[in-house]
Amino acid sequence: MALQKRRRGPKRTRQQRSAWMKKSGENRPLVQGCPNCGAPRIPHRVCGACGFYNGAQVAKARTADAAE
Numbered sequence: 375m376a377l378q379k380r381r382r383g384p385k386r387t388r389q390q391r392s393a394w395m396k397k398s399g400e401n402r403p404l405v406q407g408c409p410n411c412g413a414p415r416i417p418h419r420v421c422g423a424c425g426f427y428n429g430a431q432v433a434k435a436r437t438a439d440a441a442e
């Protein structure tokens with residue numbers, strides 16, 4: 375089995391993901407709504423808008439309500 379020589383960096387990942395998002399088909403990544411805030415979110419990833427994962431806040435929210 376072929377082994378990759380090195381891990382692909384964030385730039386290449388995002389470039390490829392951008393190409394996937396433009397096309398429709400089996401390889402297109404799923405984008406579902408966040409159960410907490412409803413923002414589009416890739417499954418099994420922390421929500422970028424509210425920072426929630428699995429019903430708990432695990433990351434800082436990117437919203438303007440940083441008052442607390």
Ligand SMILES: [Zn+2]
Nearest residue numbers: 408411421424
């Ligand atoms: Zn969210």
